[in-house]
Amino acid sequence: MIGPGGWDTVAAAAPVREFEEDWSPAIFLRNYWYVAAWSEEVGREPLQRWLLNEPVAMWRRRDGTPAALADRCPHRGAPLSNGRIVGDDIRCGYHGLSFCGDGSCTAVPGVETLPAGLSTRAYPVVERWGWIFLWMGDPALADESAIPDYHWKDDPGWAGRGETLPVAVNYELVRDNLLDLSHAHFVHRNTLATDAVVDAPVTTEFDGERLRVIRDMRGIEPSPFFKRLCGFNGKVDHRQQVEFTPAANIVISVRVNSTENPDHAFENRVLNAMTPETDRSTHYFWSLERDSQLEDEALTDAMFTANRDTFFEDVAVIEAQQEMLDRAPEPARPVRWHVDKGVDRAQRWVAKLLREEAAQCAAAAEAG
């Protein structure tokens, strides 16, 4: 139990931004890599997926490399993904224009000589660790070194499984859910609940590149999840680190060990890529990875299922939250306390990055 003082007191919040004027969930960070698909979703049949309010057509060339174009034919506006892959190119299913992965038009039916420069928008695309990443902003700025680190997904020292969860909320509500794990005590009463998560002090670390929210809980009762799946009986030490990197990536590192016998330990990573589909829907790509009992498929199944059931509980809460944010007027005095540290830090950071990106765009527009 935390005494009064600073963040440890409940306070009327200084709003991060003016909701009425400043805050638009339609504004997404653009100059970032977003997870767009699982590797196995993209093949020789076109895949349509909406990302950041934009329709994207994805497919693989004959050599297996993925390609991604704006999914709207510049001729009449039909979605290219309704067409077919012919060789390396995608051919519109309406009047047959073809485009290759760099966006160039490669064929216009009935026309011999194509004019130079006829093209549509291409998205830089990189396949890594079993996910397809798309750069949603200025292609000239795309930099592969900025791809968020999800290496655990195919690191031979780790094992696990994940899926995509469609969530009918702005991606921020998914992010904020993960940045304040005190909700576990209330939302996940039968799986992850522990008194400690609401009482433990919260540390935040921010270095301009990543934001970390850390809870170090010593000698606590293990949550039902770790009791059941990892065989902890007595008291445990439980350390949570939630690391956020823009635009929409969170890696949760959990280490639980027996307080009496610190060598009896379990460690996992929950990978969370929350890619906006629209202002009010999110492709929530997640995977749960562990570095022990790698061959134990039954454990993989059990952990996947437990985590997924837990996420369904989150989805129910945040979809109800989204409805209230949309339909009901803003309360006069929003409150914040120590559990909110991470959420508020992330909100301020992303607001700043959005302003910087807007300024960058304005400067580029003026220059160009």
Add this chain to the structure above:
Amino acid sequence: MIGPGGWDTVAAAAPVREFEEDWSPAIFLRNYWYVAAWSEEVGREPLQRWLLNEPVAMWRRRDGTPAALADRCPHRGAPLSNGRIVGDDIRCGYHGLSFCGDGSCTAVPGVETLPAGLSTRAYPVVERWGWIFLWMGDPALADESAIPDYHWKDDPGWAGRGETLPVAVNYELVRDNLLDLSHAHFVHRNTLATDAVVDAPVTTEFDGERLRVIRDMRGIEPSPFFKRLCGFNGKVDHRQQVEFTPAANIVISVRVNSTENPDHAFENRVLNAMTPETDRSTHYFWSLERDSQLEDEALTDAMFTANRDTFFEDVAVIEAQQEMLDRAPEPARPVRWHVDKGVDRAQRWVAKLLREEAAQCAAAAEAG
């Protein structure tokens, strides 16, 4: 049949208000008691209900008294009603803030000392006659003596039954339907129809507190409803009184007696509380009460069922009407005649009350 003259002539209506500019179905009278629920709907599990475009969470304390709060947590906006009742309080299901029925925050998880004044909006609530009434405006003005009179619902001298009908229209269309019962001849052709209802003179009485629309029909053929359920065979005298009190209450008093034998009489009350849910949906609480054959449950059943089937006919008509008002342009020359007296009086009255309430709010805002 009424001859020409005044209201008895069809006339192009002087519009009650300018539809384009003045009339907004989003404007509800606020400083009034509205029926929010049946007593049995509110218990130890939270109930969410939207009223006047606002989400409300209702529950009962341990002593059985009802409580009602704005159903949006001031922390992150989640609906409190997704949480649980703990003792007398409601606890948010997301991060665990608790509130008691007066709106005060009673617990913040992990925080020892709460700041003074941390609270959310509470609605004055009164339980009476089997209904839960909420005051939707300024709590300082809530006055129990202003609760609309529905005492028949649990008066031992009366018996009956009712239910809530969800209707996808602005509440005004439900009200106006009841204020012009001439529709019975056309909408309820097989139950309540009688030629007299369209021909009989209409009297309106208005004393600044209540509006009454009265039809006194002597020596008429009884409608199928009264023939079948009350055994009237010959001619009857049939008196209807529709009494409207703001914001949205109507009590219909009906007395039918044999013209030949005035002691063979039947009397009932139809109670109608038309609480807005949103601009385009209404919780229509109704009950049909009679003062005779109190023990006859089969008669209660038969009357309830007949009335409900009749109301389903109304719902079909007014939902179609709402669609037209929303989708089709205003006709050039709306017409009104004697059957419209009550509707127009009510519309003008409520428009005046809305203006007064707006002025009152503006004055309060200036003063405070």
Add this chain to the structure above:
Amino acid sequence: MIGPGGWDTVAAAAPVREFEEDWSPAIFLRNYWYVAAWSEEVGREPLQRWLLNEPVAMWRRRDGTPAALADRCPHRGAPLSNGRIVGDDIRCGYHGLSFCGDGSCTAVPGVETLPAGLSTRAYPVVERWGWIFLWMGDPALADESAIPDYHWKDDPGWAGRGETLPVAVNYELVRDNLLDLSHAHFVHRNTLATDAVVDAPVTTEFDGERLRVIRDMRGIEPSPFFKRLCGFNGKVDHRQQVEFTPAANIVISVRVNSTENPDHAFENRVLNAMTPETDRSTHYFWSLERDSQLEDEALTDAMFTANRDTFFEDVAVIEAQQEMLDRAPEPARPVRWHVDKGVDRAQRWVAKLLREEAAQCAAAAEAG
């Protein structure tokens, strides 16, 4: 294959109109006859149909002639079509006002003397060739000689069948689909596809009354449709003429004959009346007529089914196109080439007619 030059080159299109500012799919040509129903749909029960965003009630008088009124009672706005036909008139199902086919109010329940001029809007209506045509603009301008020619529908020298297809797009996308039949090669790969349709030169003819798009394909491989249903084996000559007349009528004339044996020929007409229901939905009335084997019902069935399956393919494409036009931003460089001649000519023509009609309305408003 067409070489470069003029329309035969792909070019960034000079937009027909500014999409953001000028172009509103809500603007329909009004002073035209539109197909509103099949004869057999209109009878002694009222039919409600939305046309050009307006609700219309249609029925037949006792002598069988059709009538059409605005489907909104001037009393309280209920749809007249929810009422009943009494004699020649339609009676509102809410409070019983009656109207005859010219729009005059013929009865107000309980009122003896009606004021002069009490009426609602009537639509000029003509039944011809098995279709009901409505004039959607100024009744004073309605001119039966302007009814679009669909005489093949009941010409004894022709046989065929059709239906109404509901399509969730603005009617323009249906029209444009038909004005550029090069889509057949891609959308209808298994039925109407032929290389020739994309390679053949396109001729347009425009005389201020009608727009014709003509493809004359000599010595080509017949499409699967004509192979299967008309028994063409060797090369054929295939002439398509797509004739558009405003507001929304297209007659496609097709003649196919064996190149070797020109007397082995088949000729049909596809009649297409694309009546807007709303901005985003269309009643697509079509019929396929031929002038040979008139008694062969099995052939009628086979051709009807084949054509309908083909149209389902079109609907899938243009509904996807509509979604993109609505949800995705305009591409920077729309492209056009020779296949687009007809579409662009029609778009410019209709834009001009809309401007003229707007000017006409403005002048009338000033004068009147």
